[in-house]
Structures are given as C-alpha cells and as structure tokens.
Amino acid sequence: MPKERILVVDDEQNARSALRTILAEEGYEIREAVNGEEALSLLSEFAPDLVLCDVRMPKMDGLTLLRTAKAQGSEAVFVMMTAYAAVETAVEAMRAGAENYLVKPIEVTAALLFIEKALEKKGLSREAGLLRERVRERYRLDGMVGEAPEMQAVYELVRQAALTRATVLVLGESGTGKELIAQALHEQSPRKDKPFIKVACAALSETLLESELFGHEKGSFTGAAGRREGRFELADGGTLFLDEIGEMPHSMQVKLLRALQQREFERVGGTQTIKVDVRVVAATNRDLVAEVKDGRFREDLYYRLNVVSVTLPPLRRRKGDIPALVSLFVEKYGKSYGKELRGLAPGTMNALLAHDWPGNVRELENAIERAVVLAKGPELTADDLPPSLRGPRPASRDSSSLVPGATMEQIEREAILRTLEFASGSTTRAAEILGISVRKIQYRLKEFGAEKAT
Ligand SMILES: Nc1ncnc2c1ncn2[C@@H]1O[C@H](COP(=O)(O)OP(=O)(O)OP(=O)(O)O)[C@@H](O)[C@H]1O
Ligand SMILES: [Mg+2]
Structure with missing residues (x-):
C-alpha cells in the first residue's frame, strides 16, 4: 500500500519543516514547495493526494495555485492555511474548490484530523466507486446484496439452475431473501420474458387454493361464477413460484404432485386435460425434512420439489x-x-x-x-x-x-x-x-x- 502523498506549500521555512516533521511521523510522504509556481510543477511530478497550501505567498499565491490546479484537472484535495485576518480569502478558496482551511497558527491535532478526514473522503469516494463496480460484476444477483461465501455459493447455484427447467426448492428463515431468489431464478432463465407468477399457499383455503392453482369451470363450486384460468396456466412458458409450500394442505399436495410429475391437470369441475410448460420454484421457512418425518408433508412431493435446493443463510x-x-x-x-x-x-x-x-x-x-x-x-x-x-x-x-x-x-x-x-x-x-x-x-x-x- 503506497503512502499517501502530501505537498506542503508555504513560503516560510519554519512552517514547512514543522509540518513536514509532524506529517512524516504520521506516515505520509511529504514534498515541499516555497510558492505556487514551484507547487504547480510538482503537481504532475509528485501527484500529491493532498495539497496543504498557504494562502499568502510571493510569486504565485495559494488561491491562484488552487484555481490553476483545478483548471488543469488536478485531483488533489486542497486544504488552505490562512492567518486569522484572512479568513475571507479562505472562504473564497472553498468556493474555488478547496476542501477545507486551517487557521494559523496551526493546531497540530486538529490539522491532522482535518487532513485525515479530507484524505479519507477522497479515498472513500474512489473506493466506493470501485466497490460498486465489483458488486455489480460478481456479488450481485438481480438486486441481491451480499458477498459472504455462503451467498456466493447461492448465486452460483442459481445461475446454473436458471438455465434448466429443474424444480428448485428455496429454503431459509423468514426474511432471508427467498422470494428474491425465486425472482432471480426467473430473471436469469431463458423464460425471463414470460410470466413470473406467485401463489401464496398459506393465504388460501383448500378449495380456493385448488382453483387458484388449476383454475375452475363455471359453477364448479359455490362462488365460482365464471370459468377461470389457474396460475399454472397463467405461468405457461414462465415460472410459477409456490411460496410457503410447507403450509399446503395434505390433499392439495397430492394434486400438486401429479401436476408436477405430468405437467398436466384439469381445472376444478373440468374434464379437459391441460398441458403446460412451467418451471416451478417453491419456498418455505419450515424444516421440510422434519415435516416429512412427522407426516405433515408428503415425502414423494418433497423429493419432487427438492431436485435442486438452495438454502439461504440467516443474516447472523x-x-x-x-x-x-x-x-x-x-x-x-x-x-x-x-x-x-x-x-x-x-x-x-x-x-x-x-x-x-x-x-x-x-x-x-x-x-x-x-x-x-x-x-x-x-x-x-x-x-x-x-x-x-x-x-x-x-x-x-x-x-x-x-x-x-x-x-x-x-x-x-x-x-x-x-x-x-x-x-x-x-x-x-x-x-x-x-x-x-x-x-x-x-x-x-x-x-x-x-x-x-x-
Ligand atoms: N441479499 C439481499 N439483498 C438485498 N435485499 C434483500 C436481500 N435479502 C432479502 N432482501 C430484502 O429483504 C426483504 C425480505 O426478503 P424476501 O421477501 O425475499 O424474504 P423471504 O425469505 O421470502 O421471507 P419470508 O419467509 O418471511 O417470506 C425484501 O424486501 C428483500 O428485498
Ligand atoms: Mg417470502
């Protein structure tokens, strides 16, 4: 890691050497200039990160140096040093693009803090830019943030699975991003221009859930007014997201299994067999293995869903x-x-x-x-x-x-x-x-x- 470079510009020998000693001790690399002209030639040669610059100097004063440097596109941060009487000039310097100013006589601790802050700000904005690039390239998956190794393994798995039609089971505690993963699976897949349809399995009664999934014919049950297409049909060519699959009633699990195995079904109250091309993604925050053991979730359905499983780590x-x-x-x-x-x-x-x-x-x-x-x-x-x-x-x-x-x-x-x-x-x-x-x-x-x- 290279040291950060500071250029000290002051016409007073004593002021320069005092600053040099203090700053060098802090680990900065220091160069000195006695006036604006000299500083200007050092700007390109030394490429300082920060210029600590006196305002009043012979030949070229600090303000002119600042303006010239900025006009030349220098990326150095300027901190001006000024006598109490000339604070107005310092304010003018801020307008001209200086980061801050120090009032002479300079108080060492405050000055160091100032300099550190100014450099940090510069470094951070540069680093933040880089970081954003990196995040976009590698660690991000359609709105997902996180570069923990466990998350990267998830992204990798999602990228691979997205290319296939394999059923994906997304596991993880509440709020870990299961729905985002389901969406990412769709977005990364060749189906991305077709519908992404979600069914909240926990929200519906058994009858409603069946009609929601498979649709119904007119008058097939109380309240079934007209004929209606189910979510499986709506998702044709795209992705069907079965959220909270662990809450699905047992009898529905059988019907779902058949639809998954044969990719065909009938509407409620209908006889016509409907065929669809649907990629299914299911999610739950329940421990499905335990649910299977306790007989609440069908083992055959579990295996059918669990072709590829993605487990999201808890945030802690x-x-x-x-x-x-x-x-x-x-x-x-x-x-x-x-x-x-x-x-x-x-x-x-x-x-x-x-x-x-x-x-x-x-x-x-x-x-x-x-x-x-x-x-x-x-x-x-x-x-x-x-x-x-x-x-x-x-x-x-x-x-x-x-x-x-x-x-x-x-x-x-x-x-x-x-x-x-x-x-x-x-x-x-x-x-x-x-x-x-x-x-x-x-x-x-x-x-x-x-x-x-x-
Ligand atoms: N890795 C992530 N990056 C950015 N936002 C995230 C991430 N994970 C989750 N979120 C956000 O957190 C919220 C919860 O995520 P999501 O709805 O996908 O969780 P879930 O696992 O489906 O939760 P639940 O089991 O309670 O339904 C959403 O607003 C989502 O955008
Ligand atoms: Mg969810």
Missing part, C-alpha cells in the same frame, strides 16, 4: 454483509423519503452488528427505513434505531480475555486483525466498524507486516 451467520446491505437500504429509503443522507454516525454500525437479526434482511431493512424516517441530520444515529437494538452490548468474551494483561498496542492489533477478518478483508468496512480511518488501518497493517518480517 453473514454479518460481514451488513454494511453493504445498510448502504443499499440507506440509499433506497433516502431516495424514497427525499432525504440526503451521508451514512451512519459513529457507533451506529456497531449497534447494527451486535444485533442477531432473527427477522434477517427484512428486519434490517425495516430498521433502516425507520431510522431514515426518524433521522434529524444527514447521518443515522443509534437513537434512530429500534429500541431492541439500543440496549447495552454484551461484552465479547474474546476481547475480555485480553484484558487485563495486554498492552494497548496488542489490543489495537487484535481489534484491527479480527475486524478485518470479520469484514472479509475489506479495509473500508473494517474502518467503518472500528471508527478509524482506512489509512490508519493500512498503516498499522504495514507495521504488523514489518514486525512479522523481522
């Missing part, structure tokens, strides 16, 4: 995907409620990560929607989250075993390494979780690496 087993899901929902609900949101306030992500999410992605989505509605500022805070998430966090066993007895350095190291592991190696996510900068993590990692080498 892939917490590393929480930050990406949160971004997705913040963006989605920010848009729909017309709120310009920057993201999460420090600490909020920790609360989200500490929760076990029994309602899985749906519960997370609802929590974020609620937070977006309640948010008063540009950031979602822990106070905007549902009360169940705000309780005291149980101390983690692992970290408590380090304390007392470990040095702060060891604890920091442990915290960084474990969080990185948890975030599948993403420094951006780890930084978000730990509430420190990406740069700091990268810097520390380099140190750890150097330690190992010696």
Whole structure:
C-alpha cells in the first residue's frame, strides 16, 4: 500500500519543516514547495493526494495555485492555511474548490484530523466507486446484496439452475431473501420474458387454493361464477413460484404432485386435460425434512420439489454483509423519503452488528427505513434505531480475555486483525466498524507486516 502523498506549500521555512516533521511521523510522504509556481510543477511530478497550501505567498499565491490546479484537472484535495485576518480569502478558496482551511497558527491535532478526514473522503469516494463496480460484476444477483461465501455459493447455484427447467426448492428463515431468489431464478432463465407468477399457499383455503392453482369451470363450486384460468396456466412458458409450500394442505399436495410429475391437470369441475410448460420454484421457512418425518408433508412431493435446493443463510451467520446491505437500504429509503443522507454516525454500525437479526434482511431493512424516517441530520444515529437494538452490548468474551494483561498496542492489533477478518478483508468496512480511518488501518497493517518480517 503506497503512502499517501502530501505537498506542503508555504513560503516560510519554519512552517514547512514543522509540518513536514509532524506529517512524516504520521506516515505520509511529504514534498515541499516555497510558492505556487514551484507547487504547480510538482503537481504532475509528485501527484500529491493532498495539497496543504498557504494562502499568502510571493510569486504565485495559494488561491491562484488552487484555481490553476483545478483548471488543469488536478485531483488533489486542497486544504488552505490562512492567518486569522484572512479568513475571507479562505472562504473564497472553498468556493474555488478547496476542501477545507486551517487557521494559523496551526493546531497540530486538529490539522491532522482535518487532513485525515479530507484524505479519507477522497479515498472513500474512489473506493466506493470501485466497490460498486465489483458488486455489480460478481456479488450481485438481480438486486441481491451480499458477498459472504455462503451467498456466493447461492448465486452460483442459481445461475446454473436458471438455465434448466429443474424444480428448485428455496429454503431459509423468514426474511432471508427467498422470494428474491425465486425472482432471480426467473430473471436469469431463458423464460425471463414470460410470466413470473406467485401463489401464496398459506393465504388460501383448500378449495380456493385448488382453483387458484388449476383454475375452475363455471359453477364448479359455490362462488365460482365464471370459468377461470389457474396460475399454472397463467405461468405457461414462465415460472410459477409456490411460496410457503410447507403450509399446503395434505390433499392439495397430492394434486400438486401429479401436476408436477405430468405437467398436466384439469381445472376444478373440468374434464379437459391441460398441458403446460412451467418451471416451478417453491419456498418455505419450515424444516421440510422434519415435516416429512412427522407426516405433515408428503415425502414423494418433497423429493419432487427438492431436485435442486438452495438454502439461504440467516443474516447472523453473514454479518460481514451488513454494511453493504445498510448502504443499499440507506440509499433506497433516502431516495424514497427525499432525504440526503451521508451514512451512519459513529457507533451506529456497531449497534447494527451486535444485533442477531432473527427477522434477517427484512428486519434490517425495516430498521433502516425507520431510522431514515426518524433521522434529524444527514447521518443515522443509534437513537434512530429500534429500541431492541439500543440496549447495552454484551461484552465479547474474546476481547475480555485480553484484558487485563495486554498492552494497548496488542489490543489495537487484535481489534484491527479480527475486524478485518470479520469484514472479509475489506479495509473500508473494517474502518467503518472500528471508527478509524482506512489509512490508519493500512498503516498499522504495514507495521504488523514489518514486525512479522523481522
Ligand atoms: N441479499 C439481499 N439483498 C438485498 N435485499 C434483500 C436481500 N435479502 C432479502 N432482501 C430484502 O429483504 C426483504 C425480505 O426478503 P424476501 O421477501 O425475499 O424474504 P423471504 O425469505 O421470502 O421471507 P419470508 O419467509 O418471511 O417470506 C425484501 O424486501 C428483500 O428485498
Ligand atoms: Mg417470502
């Protein structure tokens, strides 16, 4: 990981060397220039990430340097330094595209914080762009977010199964994304231009369910006014999604089995045999194997449905995907409620990560929607989250075993390494979780690496 580069531009020798010492200690690579002209030639040669620039200088002043650099398309972030008396000039510089300004005499801690923030912002927007690309290419499947290994295995399976007509059984707890998978199976299949028809098996009485699936002839039962096509017919050429198949009454299971085996059926009250070409996807949050054992679900139907089975992991087993899901929902609900949101306030992500999410992605989505509605500022805070998430966090066993007895350095190291592991190696996510900068993590990692080498 290359060091971030900072160009210090000031006509005062003392100011430059003080800054150089402090910044070099922080791990930045530093170059100096005594005026705007000199700085301008270093912009292309040194390609600084950030320019720390005095406003008043002989030859070319800071404002002119800033304007010229921006006009030349420099991507460097500018932080201006100005005397208290010249704050107006600094404000003008902000208008000209400077990121921020520092008032002289410069207060070291504040300056470092400023610089780090400015660099982070630059780095993050670049990284976010890259991340989005990656997500689109590999980890996303028609609106599904999550790059946990278990999810990638699911995507792979869906991509393969989508090409066939094989019946797919989608398993997983409530809110894990079973319906999204059913839709993805359709969208990725050669049937995507034909209908995707859903039947909520749990919502209907037995009689209604039969007529819903297979249709009925006029007057075939009380309330059956005209002739009606069933969902199997409507789905012809496309995909039929049987949601909550575990709730289907026993007698219906027999009829469904026949339709699946022969791809033909009769309407309720009808004699004509209807043939259809339908790909069936069924889903349930029940444990079908146990249902079969207990005699509530027909074994033959179970095997018929279970040609390919896709099991979605509960969210608590892939917490590393929480930050990406949160971004997705913040963006989605920010848009729909017309709120310009920057993201999460420090600490909020920790609360989200500490929760076990029994309602899985749906519960997370609802929590974020609620937070977006309640948010008063540009950031979602822990106070905007549902009360169940705000309780005291149980101390983690692992970290408590380090304390007392470990040095702060060891604890920091442990915290960084474990969080990185948890975030599948993403420094951006780890930084978000730990509430420190990406740069700091990268810097520390380099140190750890150097330690190992010696
Ligand atoms: N991986 C994911 N990426 C983005 N959104 C997701 C993901 N998984 C689920 N969701 C969202 O979470 C919500 C619940 O998903 P879905 O309806 O597919 O769950 P389900 O498994 O069918 O739940 P249930 O068993 O309760 O019917 C939906 O709004 C869906 O868009
Ligand atoms: Mg569902």
